[in-house]
Amino acid sequence: MNKKGILLLVIVMLCSTLLAGCGGSDKKTEAPAAGKKLVIYTSMKESLISQIVEGFKKKNPGIEVDYQSAGAGKLMAKIAAERQSGHILADVIWTSEVPDFYSMKKEGILEQYKTPLINEILNPFADYDGSFTAARLGTLGIAINTDKIKTPPAQWADLLKPEYKGAFAIADPALSGTSYMSVALLEKQFGWEFFEKLRDNQARIGKGSGQVIDDTASGELSASLAVDYITNDKVNKGAHIALYYPPELLVVPSPVAIFKGSSNIDAAKKFVDYLLSQEAQTLIAKEGTISVRKDVKSPEKFKLPEAEDALKRSIKIDYAASLATKEATIKKFTDTLQVKK
Known part of the structure; x- marks a missing residue:
């Protein structure tokens, strides 16, 4: 190979090396590899x-x-x-x-x-x-169908009135973490006697937290124990429901x-x-x-x-202790509210 040929070969090799080095910057724009999301x-x-x-x-x-x-x-x-x-x-x-x-x-x-x-x-x-x-800071209150309930509930005991008979539901705490916490809080504040009275008024066990609110909006239920943001979303979409908070606040x-x-x-x-x-x-x-x-x-x-007021009004509970009693609480709730046939 003559001198011109050798020089040309060296130039080609140098350019290839430089181009290969420049290509590294493009890899930063590539999608992450699988499992890196x-x-x-x-x-x-x-x-x-x-x-x-x-x-x-x-x-x-x-x-x-x-x-x-x-x-x-x-x-x-x-x-x-x-x-x-x-x-x-x-x-x-x-x-x-x-x-x-x-x-x-x-x-x-x-x-x-x-x-x-x-x-x-x-x-x-x-x-x-x-x-x-x-x-x-999630809150739960009493969601009512405004076509069915004309006097808003002011306290938890209002759920024991005739207008709620057979038409109030709590989501199954075995399916909903929010529902479990609300049951634990209400039991802490009022004892199992409150749930026994709900049973006597034919309260129901619903499915998920969203389902009981849907059933309230449709009129299948007159009221339900309801999560704030799910209820407010339905209100924004025109549902005839409203959410009310008794003094003892459920904050989850x-x-x-x-x-x-x-x-x-x-x-x-x-x-x-x-x-x-x-x-x-x-x-x-x-x-x-x-x-x-x-x-x-x-x-x-x-x-x-307001957030600080909500925490001040909230029913207090030992969260770690509620873990130890979770299964027992869910079973007791289910046994209490199930209608004996």
Whole structure:
């Protein structure tokens, strides 16, 4: 090969090397590999979680997110099955069944993450250690069908009146974490005698938290024990229902936690921080529930109590203790309200 040929070959080799090096920058724009998505399990309704995920992705454009929205009971069963197979697929869990979080903490499967935003929120957990953080203060009241009930209920005892006979329901606490907590709170405040009186007035056990509200809106029920944001969503869509709060308030925090061993730990921490941010908490408040942030107020149309007032009025309970009695409480509730034939 002559000198010109050798020179040409060297030039070609140099260009190939440079082009190969330049190609590395393009890989940053490629979609994440399978299994690299941040995965969230939540019992929050689709319209809420989808907005929050979209907001998070805009703030963190390099992070891919997937989520599954289902009842807390179904999610816990899914997690149990995944643990049996050796790996929890989710990175983050956000539901309203507080005892589950104490159970997971006890079993050592939650990452301790103390968010830097903790001083900006109202924390209902006196034993907070970062294993989970309240991301929402859910409330439950009495939803009535306004075509059927003309005098709004002012206290829990009003549910024992004739107009509610055979027409009031509580979602099955075995299916709904929120319902379980509400049953535990009412039992703590009024004892099982209250549920016995409900049974005598032919109160029913409904299905999920959303189903009893749907049945109230349709007129199949006159009233139900109802979650705030689900009820307010129906009101916004024109349903003839209204939500009323007796003085003894049912407040059910919705904790968020990160699973230990998550392969997306940094992204999971960013999601928790975003969920507690003013932007995400404003989305939560707009859905008709109470934000944990002191600087985010619920829209006046929902007639929700202020967060600090809600916690002050709330029925107090030992969440860890409620875990130990969960199965017994659900059985007692079912046995009490089931109509004997």
